Amino acid sequence: MTAAFEAENEAKLSSDSLIRILEDDILSSTLKPGDRLDEQSLARRFEVSRTPVREALRHLASSGLVEIRKNQGATVRRLTTSELIEMFQVVAELEGLSARLCARRMSPDEVAELRHWHDQCAAFAQKVDRDGFFAANNTFHEVISKGAHNEFLNSETRKLRNRVNVYRRHITFQPRRMQKSITEHQKIVEAIEAGDEEGAHRLMREHVDLLAGSAADVVLALEAENGA
Numbered sequence: 559m560t561a562a563f564e565a566e567n568e569a570k571l572s573s574d575s576l577i578r579i580l581e582d583d584i585l586s587s588t589l590k591p592g593d594r595l596d597e598q599s600l601a602r603r604f605e606v607s608r609t610p611v612r613e614a615l616r617h618l619a620s621s622g623l624v625e626i627r628k629n630q631g632a633t634v635r636r637l638t639t640s641e642l643i644e645m646f647q648v649v650a651e652l653e654g655l656s657a658r659l660c661a662r663r664m665s666p667d668e669v670a671e672l673r674h675w676h677d678q679c680a681a682f683a684q685k686v687d688r689d690g691f692f693a694a695n696n697t698f699h700e701v702i703s704k705g706a707h708n709e710f711l712n713s714e715t716r717k718l719r720n721r722v723n724v725y726r727r728h729i730t731f732q733p734r735r736m737q738k739s740i741t742e743h744q745k746i747v748e749a750i751e752a753g754d755e756e757g758a759h760r761l762m763r764e765h766v767d768l769l770a771g772s773a774a775d776v777v778l779a780l781e782a783e784n785g786a
Contacts, residue, residue, distance in 0.1 A: 572610035576600070577617050581724050584623050584634055595624060595632040621721050637725075639777045645722050646770030652715040653699065654763035659706035661750045661758040668705045669751050675701055676743050683736035691736050692727050698743060702750075702762070725773040732772055742768070 583589040600611045615632045618624035625635040637645070664672070675698040682691035699719065703712045719726075729735055742765040749757035 572604070572606045573613035573617070576604060576606070576610055576614035579604075580614060580618060581623065581727075584618075584636070589634050591634050591636050593634045595634065597631070621724050623724060637777065639774050642722065642725060642773050642777055643770050645718060646766060646773060649715070649718050649722060650763045650766035650770065652711065652718065653702065653766050654759040656703050656706040656708075656711060656715060657746060657750060657762035658755045658759035659708060659711075660702055661753050661755040663707045664705040664750060668701070669747075672698065672701050672705065672747055672750065676740075676747050679736075679743060680740050683740050686736075688730045688736070692730050695726075695730075695739065696723070702746075705750075722773065725776055726769060728776050729769060729772045732775070735772060738768075739765070 580589070580595075589595070595615060597608045597611050597615070601608045604611070615624055615626065619626045619632070622637045622641075623635060624632050626632045660668075660672075675694055678694040679691055679698055682688075682694055700716075703715050706712065742761065746758060746761045746765065749761055
């Protein structure tokens with residue numbers, strides 16, 4: 559393993575950690591809308607080079623939490639409630655279409671993999687392991703996106719899902735949300751396994767629409783904390 563590879567891998571790990579910390583700071587209102595995110599100050603705070611800081615800020619900009627302007631640097635931005643709901647509405651339709659195509663195209667092995675990740679979600683929910691649940695839940699949805707066997711749809715769904723994922727993660731902290739998701743996932747898996755295209759589409763769309771309402775609650779709570 560070369561020194562360059564080790565440095566690159568270390569930078570990636572650092573940026574992944576920074577992303578999680580900065581997401582939490584923004585959504586907990588430790589960092590507020592309009593706050594400037596200075597690369598040099600953040601590098602000193604986390605004792606890393608400016609490279610992982612820059613990568614983390616770019617990622618946060620792609621998710622809509624940070625705004626980067628030429629010659630002005632990065633500042634905290636938060637999606638409005640209406641923007642977030644609009645995004646979830648589109649995600650709901652894209653993931654609904656993916657579930658429909660899965661009911662038509664998924665192989666038995668792919669359905670078995672989907673059930674495995676559904677079981678993983680249930681296990682993490684039972685332990686109230688929110689981080690574990692969030693990771694398994696992401697994989698559950700990715701398996702459905704891939705199982706549709708439509709690469710363009712998969713690519714576009716992933717892009718938009720990444721933009722709302724930070725809110726999706728915080729939704730898991732809401733009371734009973736994990737258990738509700740397990741119940742909804744179970745119905746989606748059963749519809750796909752049964753080849754029920756219409757049912758799979760409808761159930762997935764409703765599942766994501768419900769997440770939109772929860773995400774809106776998160777945003778409204780944050781706005782209230784900030785006196786917005």
